[in-house]
């Protein structure tokens with residue numbers, strides 16, 4: 001097991017997403033969102049189907065329902081690959097010492113997370129969808145680690161939530177390794193508004209953990225805080241929570257603003273509330289005022305830059321809401 005603590009998020013990714021031509025038909029699928037991340041994360045590409053020896057090119061495989069059990073079949077060869085795949089995945093998961101995120105190929109019977117077609121033994125499609133073997137295993141074994149398919153990441157809201165969770169949990173992983181109480185206090189202070197935007201009641205619980213009135217050991221405090229942080233970030237924030245945080249931020253500069261500056265900011269909040277502009281617009285407006293009046297406490301808040309700014313890209317697939325609310 002490596003003792004080196006990666007400073008970048010460690011992300012396991014389906015190898016066919018631009019890393020190797022390992023698809024069943026011998027092609028690769030470059031993905032703009034994965035490419036964009038290359039500079040900022042440490043990718044660990046894996047291809048379960050090649051790893052169990054299926055080769056490239058290969059006959060397609062599929063999920064088949066046998067009785068109540070989901071199995072992995074290759075119809076052309078009539079092979080049942082369930083045992084090989086399960087054994088490979090068990091070994092792979094057991095060897096994962098650090099992981100901050102998963103980006104997996106959607107609809108794949110191996111990598112797919114929830115959207116894989118299931119067939120009857122006679123080859124007819126079943127209703128609904130399932131997890132692929134690898135995708136299902138990582139959901140079960142790494143429930144606190146953000147996991148998405150490349151298809152879902154083309155949605156701005158999904159992508160932003162994924163990036164916030166991943167970069168915040170990575171910062172905490174690095175801190176946890178050092179296990180210094182004063183650094184945890186600082187982390188909590190700087191992430192206060194971000195966590196508040198996700199889950200205000202959890203923020204209060206986390207504050208009590210950091211205060212440590214029970215005199216727990218520092219390692220225990222980090223463990224409890226870790227669990228609460230993962231839980232707090234598990235669901236994307238509601239747009240009303242973001243508005244509350246921005247109104248709070250306004251309070252730090254309000255007395256300095258001209259009526260028309262304040263009105264402009266409040267109008268941008270209303271347009272955000274109505275779903276007409278992304279969160280980044282009112283955030284940009286209030287941030288400019290915080291810079292001008294040197295409100296360092298607020299500018300240090302990760303809420304204003306929860307992940308590298310170079311990754312902010314508001315293009316959207318058009319599936320689901322177009323912007324973060």
Ligand code: SF4
Pocket residue numbers: 014015016017022023024046047048049050105108110111
């Ligand atoms: S989806 Fe997964 S198993 Fe299939 S080619 Fe891509 S990496 Fe390999």
